[in-house]
Amino acid sequence: MSKLFNNYTHSFFAYLQIEKNSSVHTMKNYRDDLEQFFVFMNEQHIEKLSDVTHQDARLYLTTLHEKKMARASVSRKISSLRGFYRFLMREDIVNENPFLIVHRPKGTKKLPSFFYEEEMEELFETVQETDPLSIRNKALLELMYGTGIRVSECTGLTLEDVDFHLGVILVRGKGGKERYVPFGSFAAEAVQSYVELSRLNLMKNSNHKVLFVNYRGEPLTVRGIRHILTGLIEKASLSGKIHPHMLRHTFATHLLNNGADMRTVQELLGHASLTSTQMYTHVTKEHLQKTYMNHHPRA
Structure with missing residues (x-):
């Protein structure tokens, strides 16, 4: 420069x-x-x-x-x-903004990729073993699917951010904004088992409070989570590629498919604008149309 x-x-x-x-x-x-x-x-x-x-x-x-x-x-x-x-x-360095009236090209809207409920069940079947890494992977999968948090938010979680009594996690999102996100019984059981049975085993000589760790006891990275999820989808023999954000898309899509309102989903995802959340309505409309075509006698 x-x-x-x-x-x-x-x-x-x-x-x-x-x-x-x-x-x-x-x-x-x-x-x-x-x-x-x-x-x-x-x-x-x-x-x-x-x-x-x-x-x-x-x-x-x-x-x-x-x-x-x-x-x-x-x-x-x-x-x-x-x-x-x-x-x-x-800062009074220039008098005008030459890019103010330059029109940005509109991007093509892509529907978010997500897993169907049956596919999620297949993924969970891959983490039923009792070795430390399988226990960790189950906790990771349950928590990401059960809360819809971003992968970067997941890597930033500490032990103190998880409140098992209230059933919520403290999430630090984009722009340093904090929010509390609830999690269900499946995630609670999986994470508690991981903390009590697996994490201490993996920590070895490490000493920190980051929740999810790798086999050396070091904090799990975004790349590490992507590698874990890729391994799970290969083990489940599911087609296509997986990326961590798919669990976030799946979380939102399944909530809306089962009757959750848009504002609640927006708050859970930590979206600043409802517009970001509305992209999931295209997916749910597709789901409704498919259900109608498959089940209505006059479809």
């Missing part, structure tokens, strides 16, 4: 971290997006951020399309630059 922009970007990332409480992943995306735009500025011989015009912004959008980038990636990059210039205006 050019030295010319170091002071501005340093202040911007401090703003994102302190005021916006952005995640590490979000900060990395912003950094990548800004660096790519600065390369464009050098190619166009634009020396100052204040010299970027609306025409330059549109030209940059065109170059992104010419590189055959996905719509979602292009949209994010424009959003990043719009936010960066909004910050520069707030």
